[in-house]
Amino acid sequence: MNRKYYGKVIFELSRHGRRGYSLPKNGCDGGLDGIPEQLMRSSDPVLPEVDEPTVVRHYNNMSTNNFGVDTGFYPLGSCTMKYNPKINEEISSLPAFTSLHPFQPSATVQGALEAYYMLQSKLSEIGGMAEFTLNPYAGAHGELTGLMVIRAYHESRGDMARTKVIVPDSAHGTNPASAAVAGLKVVEVKSLPDGTVDIDALRPLLDETVAAVMMTNPNTVGIFEHSIPEIAEMVHACGALMYYDGANLNPMLGVARPGDMGFDVMHINLHKTFSTPHGGGGPGSGPVGVRDGLQQFLPNPRVVKRNVSGDSTFELDFGTEKGPHALGRISAWLGNFAVELRALAYILSLGRDGLKMAGALATLNANYVKESLRDLYELPIDRVCKHEFVFDGLADKSSGVTTLNIAKRLLDHGFHAPTIYFPLLFHESLMIEPTETESKETLDDFIAVMRDIAREAVESPETVKNAPLETPVRKPDDTAAALNPIVTFTELQNTAMA
Amino acid sequence: MLDCCGMHSLEELYSDVPDSLKLKRDYDIEPQMSEKEVRDFFEELALRNQPLTCFAGAGFYDHYAPSVVQSIISRSEFLTAYTPYQPEISQGTLQYIFEYQTMMSQLTGLEVSNASMYDGTTAVAEAMMMAVANARKKNRVLASATLNPIYREVVDTYAHYHGIVVDTIPETDGVTDLEAMAEMLGSGDVAGVILPTPNYYGILEDYTGVADTVHAAKALLIMTAPASALGVIRTPGEWGADIAAGEAQSLGMPLNFGGPYLGYMCCKKSLIRKLPGRIVGATTDADGQRVFVLTLQAREQHIRRDKATSNICSNQGLMALYASVYLSLMGAAGLREVNEISASGAHYLARRLEETGAFELKYPNRPFLNEFVVKFKGEVKLADFMDVCTACGCLPGVMLSENELLVCVTEMRTKAEIDRYVWRAETFSKATVPSFNNPKNIND
Amino acid sequence: MSKTYYSPSHEYITVDGNIGYIGISDYAQKALGNVVYVDMPEQGDDIEAGEDFGAVESVKAASDLIAPVSGAVLDINEQLIDNPRLINEDPMANWIIKVEISDPSQLSELMDEEAYKAHCEAEQH
Structure with missing residues (x-):
């Protein structure tokens, strides 16, 4: 790329009066005329005035200054920068999905609701969980939602003293930040020289003030926490829950499931393990799964399947009478739906054997x-x-x-x-x-x-x-x-x- | 490769996983599908969706996107990159975020913007937490009753777990009761006030003097508006707001059954250290040329851990690019036209619906842009009218109660579609529906 | 006659009567690198020994400021708002906050210059 010509920001290419759009006219006019002046902005925003070819060249040239998985090898640890199959992009742009308004009647969005339900069922199978919500928008948002689920669970039992969450000192900074946003205090537990959690350091920390222990497995140094059954037993014995940060789920596909390891709540990053593109930082998707007995604490809305005279139909469930302990809403609707479609297409493309091989x-x-x-x-x-x-x-x-x-x-x-x-x-x-x-x-x-x-x-x-x-x-x-x-x-x- | 690792089988790579934890069966998931089978599967699934001619808004808007946008956001160098940790090979991402920040700052009338948030609801919730963090010793926030209830629900969830009390400022005749607000601020313990423009009912509220009242109580004013409308309406900056946070989906982004969308967040420069999320700044490189970098990172979660204002790690990258390309093409003139056409269609539809006698405006004296509330006066139930419209391929709006409807018109709606809506209102609101010779004319 | 004490988390406090000037040590500013921002409390705030009262940020690190003693903030060093790098130039001259010490007995918990020197050496290894 020639930076001399293409190194400018779009505003520097602006020329008064140029335009890059054409809009339809509906034959009606005067819509803004009746609005009092003090409710309107006093001057136009300063936005670029550029023609279409200038916009196209500008952004295409900028893209050549970028490095993606499609450019080359991207061994960014903990981010799982695997190849993103192109068919998934095509599936997510089918107009019969992209044009759906969230407030359409359920009967007119059965395909979309079924896709959501299918993906949550498959993630439940992969995670060894009872149900997943796909509503969280990203990994960090999933962590936050998962911790809220855990707090809602303790609150429902009147167990209000559980205000701490224990994380290993090897944890990503997001774990303590999510805990703090969810109103929990963070306590760090030391790792052994081999990078695994020091059980002897953990034991004295476990008491009736602990809401959860938050771990990844394999952990952030890529080592499988082989003592996880013992840890889960200790944590459950003190009345706390086990949270699985799914950032490192990829190597465990087909081998071992977080639910079977003793985790109660988990999130998955669809943009890591399930190959949806990272998009320069987003949109991602951070579904949250819970073991049986915790479904009632998942956020609204949920997608439920009903069997009516042999036919399956799918409906949105907002929790009829919002119970005192239901989580409420953590996102506008059903999460980043177009990202969810890509992940479902990926799972179907690989199938059970392909996932295990991955x-x-x-x-x-x-x-x-x-x-x-x-x-x-x-x-x-x-x-x-x-x-x-x-x-x-x-x-x-x-x-x-x-x-x-x-x-x-x-x-x-x-x-x-x-x-x-x-x-x-x-x-x-x-x-x-x-x-x-x-x-x-x-x-x-x-x-x-x-x-x-x-x-x-x-x-x-x-x-x-x-x-x-x-x-x-x-x-x-x-x-x-x-x-x-x-x-x-x-x-x-x-x-x-x- | 196994030899190099001193192993004989793939199973050996998992010798450290206790046998009791291993899954001894295959996943209960279908076998592999070929690419064609995957495509067929989704095309079949898509047939069970029925796209509708959209007169619904309520925070989700059906606007037009020029083809250039899709073409550019599909570039793999943008699509398959991650967060720009290595600025030397991420100038594409960093530069579009810088452009995006400039554009959002222009739209909101506030000095600085972050690199974007997940969506409008979470952006407003984060703005609430920012106000509380800024106030330090206060944990109460006020939100107008005219705020979109979906936003309020998300705000309430975050508030509950973060230990924030959210109280509702009542509404009168469709707008925030500003006298009640002033009284509530009198307690002195309020960190922030959340006000919408236009509000949930589509009304452009007059917030003259509000910022002074809020600031006198040492609270921050947070305003939320759909980004597209900010091309013409009085901006949060002009109203004196400290933070603007909201949804930018209205910048031509597909409805996508709820996401991905784009949250924006802007603030006064004096608050930049409290602004959550990524921020891109300009600087120079070792050769002295102008470059862009992630800046002010020390405030973020990966460094501040539990002391960070927010746990957000990334941003809504590709959707920020979407907004940048859209706004580059539209410019201020295009955005004004979008609003002009939408508002004209909406005012026309509102007038015609009243003329049918089946509807009346709920707030006839309130100014609106392209969304309004009507009361149904038909002989049948509004729900039944909705069903008939759906059967004709039209979504007539969002029901607010059993006889109230929130209706929205964008530049996507043609005169013919609007007229068919009016005709349906005239015809199907009556208990006896006449028969038709040519039913295809009534469908969208 | 003023005397300077140090905390294990590398804050110093220079005491003159019941007035103290709190900043970060030379060792701390070197470890942090170029300081780009100092998050300070407001005049009139109370600080409590062992609790954080602000932070010092460099480009890619941040260090909480832990109060060596309890007290009330009498003043903040406003020069640091526009020029945080003064901390790199001379951390001892560029204190961050001036406090009225509420419990002078807390000073006995802190290190003198010699003990602090040994503390830093131990930390380097």
Whole structure:
């Protein structure tokens, strides 16, 4: 891309009077005339005035400055950047789904309700749960909803003292943030050197003030928490519930189910395990599942199936008399419906055998990369991993090359960087998740580049430290951005960057 | 590959999973389907949906999107990227978010915007939490009775668990009772006030002087409006609001049976550190060229953990791109036309419905844009009238009670569709329905 | 005659009579890197020993400010609003809040300069 011509923001391409739209006329007029002046804005918003070809070139050229799964290998740990099949996009754009208004009578949206019901049933089977709600919009929203379900459960029993949620110190920052939004206090429990939860540290924390223990399994270092049955028993014995963060569900497909591990409530990220595109940050989807006995605490509306004289019909259930302990509503309607359609298409495409194979291959790919690089990168936890693993920077740190340098150098080689500086258990965390959709050839290319970078770190460390060198832009000045935030073009115009 | 791992089978990769936890059977899920079978399956499912000519709004609006929008949001470099953690290879995403922030700031009349939220309901709930976090020692919020009840339900859920008390400001004749509001603020313990424009009934309320009253009580004013309407109506910024939060689906996004949509959130610059979610800022790179980065990240959940104002991790990325492309094409003139055409159609329909004698406006003296409430005066039940319309392929609105209907017109509705609606009102509101020779003319 | 005490979470308090000036230590500002924002309480707020009263943010990290003693906030360092990097330049001169100490006995729980030095060295290993 030629930045000289295409490096502008859309406002800089604006020319007075240009337009890029055509609208139908309905033959009626004067609609705004009767509205009192003080209820109308005093001047038009400053929006671009551009023609259609300019808009198309502008955004298409911008897209070439972006890196997606369709561009190349994206081993971003904990984000499960697997390939997103194109058929799913087509399914989600069928007009008979996209044009449906939420307030249409149930009889006119039976196909949509059935799709929702089918997906929630299949997720229940996969999670080992009784019922799922698809209403939460994202993983973090699912966590929040799940924790609200747990609070609603305790409240329904008059058990009001349970105000704490225990999370491992390896947990993602979202877990404690979700807990805080749900009105719960966070208590961290230490991990053992192998990255698993320290049961002896957990035991004394469990009492009648604990609402839930929140875990991922495999955990954030990619290790299966083999003591999970014992943990679940301890947690249940103290009257608390087990929450499963489904961020790492992918490797467990077909192998073991959170419900069978003793979890009571869980969420799944459809944009991770079930291959819906990440969209540059969203829309995602974070369905929440509950074990039998907790369905009444799921948010409204729910989709229910009724059998009327042999035929199945689907209806929305808003909870007839909103009980004192029902959760209420956590989103406008039934969640990101078009995302749900993609996930259902993915599950049907893979089927029961394909899903199982996906989990196993994700695990194989991760172990293959780990074993191929362990001589050059520090492997703090030397065990069979699941879908991802963590290096603690280079094995030889004498050159001063850091995880950040390695990540940036990978960009020069056409790969996305792994997740860096997370989990917080290690100083130089480099978290790699290849996913199952990468071929051996791609993995070998990545391994070769990682080995080259390790060698380069010794031979010419300055090159690695100055990376990236070949990306569309170089390292940005983050400090200047944070000291004096310029977040709109209006503000930008008054700076030297205009 | 197994050799490299020192293993002989895939099962060995799971040797650390206790046998008692392993699933000893296949999932109870169908076997694999080919691509064609998947397509056939969904096409068959789609046949069981009946798209309707939409005169319903209530927070979900049927507007037109130029073809360019779909074409651009389908670009895989946008679609299959994740959050722009690596700015050197994410300038596409970062730049459209920067453009989006500028556009939302222009629409709301407030200085700064975040990178977007999930939807309008959660954006308003987050605005409530932001007001409470800002006030620090207060946990009470007021919401007008004229706020969309779906928004209120979501706000109530968040409030309940976050320990916030939400009280309702009563309405009189379809608008917020501002005297009652002033009185409620007198207690001094209110952190924020939530007001809609247009309100749930489509009415443009006059909030003159409200911001002063709210600020005098040391509370923040939060306003919510459908983004499209902000192209013409007095903005939250002009009313003196501190935070604007709401739904941007009306910027041509498909109804999609409820999602994905796009929540927006803007505020005064002085509150930027309390604004939840991602924010993109401009800076320079090592070569001195202008670039965009995620900024003010230290306030977010991945760093602040349980101290963050919100748990939101990401944003509604692709839908923010949708809004940017839509607004680039439409510009201020296009957005004005959308509102002009919609409002003209709505006022025409309202007048004609009254003329039929089957309906009357519930709030005849209140100004509205493109949505209004009518009372049904027909001889049959309103529910029966709704059923007949549905059978004709039309969704006549959203029932607010057994004889009240919330009706919406956008630029998508043709004169012929509006006239057929009027004709149905004239005809099917009567107890005896005449017979027709040519029934296909009555269907949408 | 003023004396400076340190807390294990790297705040200092320079005490003059019943007035204290609280900031972060040189060790803390180095660990944090370029400071871009200081979240401060308001004049008149009460702070409580062991509880956080604000935060110091760098680009990609944030550190809670933990009150070394209880007291009332008499003043905040308004210079830090526009120029937070003063903390990097001279953390001891650029205190964050000025407080009236409500319980001077709490000072005995804190470290003097020598003990704090040892504390930092231990933390580095």
